[in-house]
Structures are given as C-alpha cells and as structure tokens.
Amino acid sequence: MQIPSWLLTCCEYLEQMASLVVLLPLGLAFWRWPRLPTALRMMASFLVFTEIIMLVSSLQELYWPAWGNSIWHFFTLVQTLVFLRIYYLTLTSPTIRRLLPALAVVFTGFALLDSLYLEGLHQMNAYTHVLQSALLIGLALLYFEQLLNELHVIRLEQDPLFLVSTAVVLYFSGTVLLYVFVNKLSAPTDSASHQVIYTLTAMVNLIQYLLFALAFWYAGRLMPYRSRP
Template sequence: MQVAIALWQYNLPLVHLNTIGEALLYMKVYHDEFVDEKTKRSIRVIAVIFLVFAALDSFWLEGFGRINSYTNLAESIIIISLGLLYFERTLIGRRRTQLQRVPLFVATIGIILYLSGTVVLYLATNHFIQLNDEYNTRLMYLINSVLVLVLGLLFSRAFILVKPQPQPHTLSAR
C-alpha cells in the first residue's frame, strides 16, 4: 500500500485491482463448484466481459482517481447472481443436509452480505470524496470495515467446516 501511495499519491489503483481480483476469485470458486458445462461456459464468458468492462471503467469511465464503483456494481450483480444460483442448486440437491454445515453455503452467505452492502457504499463514498466530506467518508469506511468483519467471520466458519481429505497411506522404501 505504501508503494502505491508513493507512486500515485493514493492507493485507488490497488482498489481497482482488488475489485477485479476478488470478482475473478469468486467466479473461479463457483465455476469449480458447478458441474453443468453450460453454466461453466457462461461463467467464463461473463468473466471475459467483466474484465473488458473493468478496464473500460478504470481507464475511461471513472478513472483511477475514484473508487471503481461501476466495476463494483458489476461484480456484485454477477457474484450475487452466482451465489443465488448456488443456493438454488444446493437447496434442490441437498434436501436432508444441514446447510449451516456446508462450507461454501456459509461462505456464500458472507459474500452476498458483503457485496450487497458495498454496492451502495462505494457509490456513496465517491460522492462524499467529491464533496470533500471527511466525516461521512470515514463513516462509509467504518461501515465497510464492519462488512469485511462479517465476511471474515463467515469465511472463518466455512474454513473450520472443511474436513481434511484422508491421505492414502504409502509404504516407505527401506
């Protein structure tokens, strides 16, 4: 972060990269989870379109001097849609499973809560930055910190739920 501040006087280019990386990571997780080839192909196409839009937003629409709220909105729409699709398929396929014990289900709850909260948050933050309203800008970042905390807690719960895969025992050569 300090390198970004030294190079650009602020860290907003890192925020742009973070949004793109976060979206691609979530898309990869859902891509790997779904078994339907049509869904997988759709996710790959959406990822390419998202990357093109993110570049357009960062270099032309909003620039690197603002938070990339349009890219964040696109990310939120895509990932929340994938999360809801995952919920639907999980609810249909696992009728007798305790869903609070399914790691990706728990993580998806956190992802949806976080992304639905940050959509409005980043749009409002850009507005407050433009008005040079430090109090409300800091308030937006405080709310963002609470959303990140909730996301982190649900991710931690999901990781705790993951059971280690049994490793095949091999005989060592003597």
C-alpha cells in the first residue's frame, strides 16, 4: 500500500493529538478524585497505565523493534482484566458477578496461548482482540440493560458508567476488524498499512477519551432518577 507523504504526516499529527487528549480525562479524574466511585478510580489508574505503556512502547520500538508488538499483548490482557473488574463492581446480577472471575481466568489462558503459540509475540494478537471485543461489548450491553431495568435514569448522557460503556462499545467495535486486518491482509514490512491501523485507532481513541472525560465530569453529581410507579 502506497500512502502520500503528506497523509502520513497528518496521520502522525492525529496520533500525537490522541495521545495528548488523554490529559483531559486524567485531569478531570484527579480533580474529582474524592467523588469518584471505585470503578472510575480504576479507570483513571488504567489511563495512567496506558500512558506508561505508550512510553515503554516508544522506547521498545527504538531499541528493540523486533519485539514492538509484545508490549501490546501484555496491555491487552491487563486492559481486559481491568474492565472485567470495573463491570464486576458495576453490574448487580449475582449470576454475572459469579461468572466474571471464571471469564477472567479463561481469557487470561487464551491470551497466553495466543501470544505464545497461536500468533506469537511478533505480530498483533488478533484472536485475543476478537475475544476481548466480544466480551467487553457484551458486558457494556448488559450494563445498558441494567440501566433500563433498575436505575430508571432520566439523563443517560450524565450517567458516568453509561458514558464509559458507550466508549467501550464504540472503541472495540471500531477496532476489532482493524487488528484482524493488520495480520491477515498486510505484510509485516508494510509500514503504510500499519500506519493506517494506528491512525484509525487514534481517531477512535479521541472519541473514547472525550467520553471518559464526560464520565469523570459527571461523577459524584446528583443524578435525576425517574420515580417508580
């Protein structure tokens, strides 16, 4: 794939912008930290972890480029476990809460199998991303159902976990096919195709970080609820 140099430059600027926008939800999270529930505190800590991983990834690509993808295998595993914990704290169904620890063990086992045997550490862990996306989108949809059945929130756009779950659905539904594409349809040396993947991911990240920022902004505020009949 051949991409004009000017477009590659725009892509790089977009990626840098996405990495800076994360400062907005982080700033709001630390400002409203005393009012944040445990789930959102975990989310804020995860954003800090994400920035650390991005720094380590940059150093890795500079000094050990052959292992550039390995750090993201670790990130995918931690990201999934963090969101499983967030939804464990958020969902109220006893059945689902009992199921989540088992799902965490199964996912961890599959992720290790994928990284060490199925696809290896030198390419994107597409199989793990597919499983991760299906799992987290499903949990987000379960939270939407819980809102409809139990909370009776009038202003959904002001419910922090609704915003987080919307970000989860948008991000993972928008990126899962990209990670499959980068392994199956592009050569490892095709840097242009990989740049497209990273740029599209950065665009989805922009939306995700803005939704996270709104979640931290509304956290701890008095929410309007619909009275029960």
